Every structure is written in structure tokens, then in C-alpha cells.
Amino acid sequence: TNKVRELRDKADNISHRIGVLSGKDEIKLSEANLIAGQGGRGGPSMQSILQQAFPFYKLEDVDLKGGETEIDEGIVGLIITQPGKELTPKELRRIDQFVMRGRSLLVVAGAANLKSSDSTMKASLNLQGLDKLLTGYGLEVSNDVALDWGRLMRIPMMTQSGNIQWVFLPGIAQVQYLPGISAEQQMLDNSFAAFFRIEEIAFPYPSSVTLHPDKQPEAKLSVVARTSPRTTIASGEGVELRPSADIKPQPPFDQRAIAAVVEGKLKRAMDPPAEADGIEVPATSAADARVLVIASGQFLTNPFARAGQGPDLGPQFAMMGNVGGDEMLQAISQPYAQKYLTTTILALKNTLDWMSGDSDLIAVSAKILGEPNLTYANIQPPNLTETASEEDIKAEVDRVKAARKKTQTSVQWTLTLLLPAVFGMLGIALWQLREKKRSTLSLD
Structure with a gap:
């Protein structure tokens, strides 16, 4: 399918130009941070995978240069990854100006800032000015980290003494997408384009998102990803995020939105400054615009491969492999990549389709993961509460799956046995009617 699309775009001279904000010490899509490097070879990057598998998208760096540079009108969508420097008011107004053209904006950033090759994984919390822009669009990202204890990821590790420690x-x-649950509690909206038919995906160190519909009265705001109800919030100057066997939750618990979207006729997010800065931003968008916030700065990376890799020693030491890296983090990065890397790549590809307005092939891409399941109104949805543990959530999901399997079995046997029996009985009845009419006939 992707090859057909590539040939079509080449024949029709179609170019899908996607801008990627640069110049802010951001996490780059070109970073080799998806798997731990081995044997002196760096791993793949998200950009290299996109260029190889989906060449019909052209990623271009966009350096706003302090707001002095306008974003090219030929760019159909802009991606902002986790910035390491504060965005200036003029830069934010340039982004707002771009969105007001009726364009698409994807923000993959939260409050947690983690340095590459920092095995301590101590995050500083700073939204780098993005909160001023996003709040204007009705999507407020909080300066915190949401820690989900209801869907807790655990990895078995071998200790020095030879014992297994979780x-x-x-x-x-x-x-995870939970079938039958209410929209207000649904963890993953897999009817939304970016996560279409995806059953489960990881959001590393997300921040909580709050919707403000009054900011955008003519647009539609919706949450597309949530944590489980058993989630706590961490805030402060520094947050310890390194994996540990001794971490315990600190109540209160609550479900948190961590990804949200606004679509429609948008109002500008940034008010004009007191002194003119030469940037003209219309009050409302020229056409329907869209903004997607994934409040997880590490969403497009493998956070353990990125934190666990050794420092760059230059090409002269390349054959020595990943020298000085953290062995535990590198070990954790392997099962993480196996479980979530494919769905993360697919989610990014779907998002690019959504940003470019070419969403026709999203359903085709979803077939990589399988066909959709049917829903049954008679099955009681999962009951999730803030006290629900990981085992409780798993039990509810298993109950729904078992009930769905039972219903499917009933439907299968009904179609296999009942319908043929009904047709057989109907045939016998018609045969008896014909015989009865025949017996009443006379030659007179």
C-alpha cells in the first residue's frame, strides 16, 4: 500500500512537507535513541525509519530564529518535540500564525525534561513556554508527571547474587483500549486517527492535560489518551524517574488525561503584544485547523535506550561499542522496544496522515495490527475506580473478553445450528401443506 501511494504521489507530483521545530535543543527525530547501540553501530532513528518506509513524507527542519523567520506556507504540518530551551513570545506567535492558516500542529512534549546519557533519570520540570500557546488553544498541560500505578510496567532483573528482582x-x-467502557473513562480512543485500531501504546513520563472548551467555542476538544484511575502526580524541582524495586505510590489517585486534540475553526492562542512585533496573526483561522498534544516528551523515543547509552566518544572509538552505558537501562530498553516500538511508529505515521489531510489510508495501515473487534451492547463494561489495582484492571478486562467470547460462541452456534434447523422446519411445514392439499384434490 505504501509503495502504491509513493508511485501515486510521484506521478501526481504530490509533496507532503512536514516541518520539525529545530534550534531549541530539542529531542530530534534523527537521534538514534530507539534501541541500545551494539557492536559500535548506532541504532535506527525515527526519522530514518520514516524516510525508508514512508518516503512520501518530507521532514524539514524549521528554525524560527527567535521569531524573525516565518514558517514556509508550503509546509502542511508542524511537529514540536521536547524542547530544551524556552520558546520566546515571538516564536510562539510564529507558530500561532502558522496554525491560523488552517494548518496542523503536533506537540510531543510534556513537563519532564530528561537528558540523554543521564542514567540517574532525574527530570527537571519545565514546559519551556509551550503552556502559554497550548492553553490558548484550550489544551492546558500541567507542570507535573503522571505516574500510573494501575497499569504498572514491571521488568524482571537478575541481581549480582543471581536472584530475580522485579x-x-x-x-x-x-x-490500553478497553472495549465497552464509557468514553469518559476510556484510556485510549482508538477511533481517533493517530491511534486508529491500536490496542495498547506507551506514553513515557506524561504530564496531565486539562481541556478548556471556553477557549475555543467553535472547535471540538476531546481527550484521546488517559491513564488508569490509579494515577498519582509528581511535581517539584526534580523528579526521580529511574526504575527501582523500592518505589511506592503516594495518594491521592485520579485518572489523568495525557493526550488531547482540538479541531475546527480556531481562535488565535496568543494575544497581540503591547508593542507591534511585525507578526500578523488573524483572530480566527482561515480554515479548519487542528492541534494534537501528546504530553509525553519521550513518546517518540525509547527512554531507556536514550538514558542508558554511553557518551559519544567520537568516531575513533566507534568500534568499541556503547562504552560507559548503564547496563540495567540498556537491558530494560530491549523488552520496551519489542513491545511498543512498532505501535509508536504506526501512531506517528497515522498522525502524519492526519496532519496532511490524507487520512484515507489510515484504515489500511491499521490492518498491520489486525481486523477490528465487534462490540456487544449486552456486555457490562469494565468498572474502573481509583482504588483499582493492576490486578483489578486486568480482571475486568479478562471478564469483558470472556463475556465477549461467550457471546461470540453463542452467535456462532446460533448461525451454525439454529438457522439450518429453522429452514429445515420451514421446509417440512411447506412439504406437509403440499401433501395436505394434494390429498384433498379429486378428479371430479
Whole structure:
């Protein structure tokens, strides 16, 4: 399918130009941070995978240069990854100006800032000015980290004494689609384009998101990803996020939105400054615009491969492999990549389709993961509360799956046995009617 699309775009001279904000010490899509490097070879990057598998998208760096540079009108969508520097008011107004053209904006950033090759994984909390822009669009990202204890990721590790010890990763939100649950509690909206038919995906160290519909009265705001109800919030100057066997939750618990979208006729997010800055931003968008916030700065990375890799020693030491890296983090990065890397790549590809307005092939891409399941109104949805543990959530999901399997079995046997029996009985009845009419006939 992707090859057909590539040939079509080449024949029709279609170019899908996607801008990626640069110049802010951001997490780059070109970073080799998806798997731990081995044998002196760096792993793949998200950008290299996109270029190889989906060449019909052209990623271009966009350096706003302090707001002096306008974003090219030929760019159909802009991606902002986790910035390491504060965005200036002029830069935020340039982004707002771009969105007001009726364009798409994807923000993959939260409050947690983690340095590459920092095995301590101590996060500083700073939204780098993005909160001023996003709140204007009705999507408020909080200066915190949501720790999900209801869907707790655990990895078995071998200790020096040879024993098995379970290491907890509460900062990884394993967001799962739960069939039959209400929209207000649904963890993953897999009817939304970016997560279409995806059953489960990871959001590393997300921040909580609050919707403000009054900011955008002519647009539609919706949450597309949530944690489980058993989630706590961490805030302060520094948050310890390194995996540990001794971490324990600190109540209160609550379900948190961690990804949200606004679509429609948008109002500008940034008010004009007191002194003119030469940037013209219309009050409302020229056409329907869309903004998607995934409040997880590490969403497009493998956070353990990125934190656990050794420092860059230059090409002369390349054959020595990943020298000085953290062995525990590198070990954790392997099962993480196996479980979530494919769905993360697919989610990004779906998002690019959504940003470019070419969403026709999203359903085709979803077939990589399988066909959709039917829903049954007679099955009681999962009952999730803030006291629900990981085992409780798993039990509710298993109950719904078992009930769905029972219903499917009933439907299967009904179609296999009951319908043929009904047709057989109908045939016998018609045969008897014909015989009865025949017996009443006379030659007179």
C-alpha cells in the first residue's frame, strides 16, 4: 500500500512537507535513541525509519530564529518535540500564525525534561513556554508527571547474587483500549486517527492535560489518551524517574488525561503584544485547523535506550561499542522496544496522515495490527475506580473478553445450528401443506 501511494504521489507530483521545530535543543527525530547501540553501530532513528518506509513524507527542519523567520506556507504540518530551551513570545506567535492558516500542529512534549546519557533519570520540570500557546488553544498541560500505578510496567532483573528482582517503571503509562467502557473513562480512543485500531501504546513520563472548551467555542476538544484511575502526580524541582524495586505510590489517585486534540475553526492562542512585533496573526483561522498534544516528551523515543547509552566518544572509538552505558537501562530498553516500538511508529505515521489531510489510508495501515473487534451492547463494561489495582484492571478486562467470547460462541452456534434447523422446519411445514392439499384434490 505504501509503495502504491509513493508511485501515486510521484506521478501526481504530490509533496507532503512536514516541518520539525529545530534550534531549541530539542529531542530530534534523527537521534538514534530507539534501541541500545551494539557492536559500535548506532541504532535506527525515527526519522530514518520514516524516510525508508514512508518516503512520501518530507521532514524539514524549521528554525524560527527567535521569531524573525516565518514558517514556509508550503509546509502542511508542524511537529514540536521536547524542547530544551524556552520558546520566546515571538516564536510562539510564529507558530500561532502558522496554525491560523488552517494548518496542523503536533506537540510531543510534556513537563519532564530528561537528558540523554543521564542514567540517574532525574527530570527537571519545565514546559519551556509551550503552556502559554497550548492553553490558548484550550489544551492546558500541567507542570507535573503522571505516574500510573494501575497499569504498572514491571521488568524482571537478575541481581549480582543471581536472584530475580522485579523492577518497577511507574512513569511509563501503558495506555490500553478497553472495549465497552464509557468514553469518559476510556484510556485510549482508538477511533481517533493517530491511534486508529491500536490496542495498547506507551506514553513515557506524561504530564496531565486539562481541556478548556471556553477557549475555543467553535472547535471540538476531546481527550484521546488517559491513564488508569490509579494515577498519582509528581511535581517539584526534580523528579526521580529511574526504575527501582523500592518505589511506592503516594495518594491521592485520579485518572489523568495525557493526550488531547482540538479541531475546527480556531481562535488565535496568543494575544497581540503591547508593542507591534511585525507578526500578523488573524483572530480566527482561515480554515479548519487542528492541534494534537501528546504530553509525553519521550513518546517518540525509547527512554531507556536514550538514558542508558554511553557518551559519544567520537568516531575513533566507534568500534568499541556503547562504552560507559548503564547496563540495567540498556537491558530494560530491549523488552520496551519489542513491545511498543512498532505501535509508536504506526501512531506517528497515522498522525502524519492526519496532519496532511490524507487520512484515507489510515484504515489500511491499521490492518498491520489486525481486523477490528465487534462490540456487544449486552456486555457490562469494565468498572474502573481509583482504588483499582493492576490486578483489578486486568480482571475486568479478562471478564469483558470472556463475556465477549461467550457471546461470540453463542452467535456462532446460533448461525451454525439454529438457522439450518429453522429452514429445515420451514421446509417440512411447506412439504406437509403440499401433501395436505394434494390429498384433498379429486378428479371430479
